[in-house]
Every structure is written in structure tokens, then in C-alpha cells.
Amino acid sequence: MFWEFGWSGAILVLIVLTVAGVRILREYERAVVFLLGRFWKVKGPGLVLIVPGIQQMVRVDLRTVVMDVPKQDVISRDNVSVKVNAVVYFRVIDPQKAIIQVEKFFDATSQLAQTTLRSVLGKHELDEMLAERERLNIDIQQSLDAQTDAWGIKVSMVEIKHVDIDESMVRAIARQAEAERERRAKIIHAEGELQASEKLAQAAEALSHTPQAMQLRYLQTLTNIAGDKSNTIVFPLPMDLLEPLLQVAKKDAGGARG
Numbered sequence: 001m002f003w004e005f006g007w008s009g010a011i012l013v014l015i016v017l018t019v020a021g022v023r024i025l026r027e028y029e030r031a032v033v034f035l036l037g038r039f040w041k042v043k044g045p046g047l048v049l050i051v052p053g054i055q056q057m058v059r060v061d062l063r064t065v066v067m068d069v070p071k072q073d074v075i076s077r078d079n080v081s082v083k084v085n086a087v088v089y090f091r092v093i094d095p096q097k098a099i100i101q102v103e104k105f106f107d108a109t110s111q112l113a114q115t116t117l118r119s120v121l122g123k124h125e126l127d128e129m130l131a132e133r134e135r136l137n138i139d140i141q142q143s144l145d146a147q148t149d150a151w152g153i154k155v156s157m158v159e160i161k162h163v164d165i166d167e168s169m170v171r172a173i174a175r176q177a178e179a180e181r182e183r184r185a186k187i188i189h190a191e192g193e194l195q196a197s198e199k200l201a202q203a204a205e206a207l208s209h210t211p212q213a214m215q216l217r218y219l220q221t222l223t224n225i226a227g228d229k230s231n232t233i234v235f236p237l238p239m240d241l242l243e244p245l246l247q248v249a250k251k252d253a254g255g256a257r258g
Contacts, residue, residue, distance in 0.1 A: 021050040023057060030095045032058045042095050060095040064156065065106065069113050071164070080126040083164040088113045088144070094152025102151045109148055113158075116144045126165075133160050 025031055025044035033040045033048075034056045043057075050057050071085040090109060092098045098105045120140045121129060129136065137158050145155040 021052050021055075023048040023050055025059070028061060028063045030060045030062060032060060032095050032099045034058075039096065039100060058099050060092055060098060062092055062095070064089055064091040067106070067110055067113065069110070069117060071162075072114055072118050074118050074121045076121070076126045076129065077123060078125045081166065082126065082129065083162075084117060084121060084129070084160060085162055086113070086117055086140070086158055086160045088155060089157040090148065090153055090155045092152060093154045097150070097152030105151055105153060108151065109153060109155075112147055113144055116140060116147070119143075129160075129163050136160060 023031060025046060025048055027045045029044055031043045031048050033043055033050065036054060037056075040055070048057070067088045067090065069086040069088055071083045074082050074084050076082065088109070092105070102108045117140060120143055121136065124132075124136065137160060140160075141155055141158040144158065148155055
């Protein structure tokens with residue numbers, strides 16, 4: 001009777017331990033298993049059996065984590081104070097390192113992202129922060145990824161979300177932009193005047209070699225002015241235009257004397 005109860009109790013205990021040691025891991029999960037406190041292996045996904053009291057398991061999620069980096073006070077290289085926040089995309093690629101090499105890898109990555117954001121942006125001027133965000137995103141991502149590699153974490157992307165500037169600095173930037181637009185407008189106007197003067201010089205050079213073309217241009221100008229009846233215009237008549245008539249008159253006068 002005692003032996004029957006002993007065997008039944010042993011079987012019952014074995015069943016309870018087996019049920020207590022059953023773990024089911026999803027496709028995106030892995031189990032870091034320790035045997036008597038020492039690392040044993042990484043298991044999963046699927047059904048995992050753990051011996052209670054002897055083995056311990058830490059569940060690790062391998063999906064990409066979207067982490068928001070709170071606003072950081074950054075002093076740019078040209079001594080402008082701005083507030084910058086960003087978002088970091090990372091995931092665990094080595095569950096063993098993520099559990100053994102660092103305590104609370106999510107918090108560690110968050111703190112490292114904040115310090116890296118300040119240190120990288122502090123090397124650049126304000127204009128670069130506003131105009132070259134894509135390059136700065138790559139610089140931050142590469143720096144952060146190099147430091148988290150020892151933790152088994154891969155930083156895939158970093159995006160700067162907002163760059164908040166003081167109101168006085170916003171007005172200064174607006175004045176600078178307005179001055180830049182005026183400078184460009186003056187340069188474009190000067191280049192247009194230069195091109196126009198070059199074309200006029202070329203036209204004058206061409207007309208100087210063909211007096212007939214000059215006379216035709218003169219007559220065309222008279223025709224254009226004559227179409228406007230609102231004003232009285234006194235226009236000088238060049239002697240070159242009358243020279244053919246004078247020659248004809250001289251010939252007639254000479255024939256009459258003969």
C-alpha cells in the first residue's frame with residue numbers, strides 16, 4: 001500500500017514539475033536559459049522545457065523597438081542653445097549579450113541615445129541641424145550602433161523629430177534669410193544688366209559695319225514712335241539719311257547749268 005502511494009506521489013510530482021516547466025515562446029521571442037546560475041543556452045521559439053529550481057529562463061523580444069528620446073538641451077558649435085528630440089529604432093540580435101552584458105538593455109540604450117544625441121549635434125552648427133538632418137541622422141545612428149554592438153543590439157535608424165529654437169533666434173534667422181534673398185536679387189539684377197550691356201555692345205558693333213541696317217533701325221524707331229499720338233516728339237534726322245537726296249539734287253543742278 002505504501003509503495004503504491006509512493007509511486008503515485010512520485011508520478012504526481014513529476015507531472016506537476018513537467019507542467020510547471022513548460023514554456024511556449026512566440027516566433028519573435030527567445031529564452032536565455034541559466035543552469036544553476038550559469039548560462040546554458042538560448043532556446044526557442046516554440047515549446048521549451050525548464051527544470052524548476054535548477055534552471056531559470058529570461059524571455060527576450062527580438063522585434064524592433066521604437067524608442068522616443070526626450071528633448072535634450074544642445075549647444076551647437078556656433079554657441080546656439082536648442083532643444084532637440086529624436087526617435088530611435090533598434091532590436092536585439094544577440095539575446096545572450098543583451099541579458100548578460102548589460103543590466104536592463106532598454107534603459108541603457110535610452111540613456112546612451114540621449115548622450116550620443118547631445119555629443120554628435122554639439123559638433124555641428126545650427127544651420128547644419130536645420131538643413132542637413134539626413135546626414136546628422138546617419139552620424140547619430142552609426143555612433144550609437146557602434147556602442148551598442150557589445151550589448152547584442154542593432155540600431156537600425158535614428159530620426160531627429162524637432163529642433164526647437166528660441167524666439168529671438170527665430171527672428172534673427174528670419175532677418176538673415178531676408179538679407180540673403182535681397183543679396184540674391186541684387187546679384188541676379190546685376191547679372192541681367194551685364195548680359196544686356198554685352199548684347200547691346202554686340203548689336204552696336206554689328207550696326208557700325210552696315211550703315212543701311214542703322215538707317216532701317218532708325219526708320220523703325222520713328223515708325224514705333226509715330227504710333228503713339230498722345231505726345232509731340234521732336235526727333236533729329238541724321239544727314240546720312242538725306243545724303244542720297246542731296247546727291248540727286250546736285251546732279252539736277254549741274255545739268256541745268258550745262
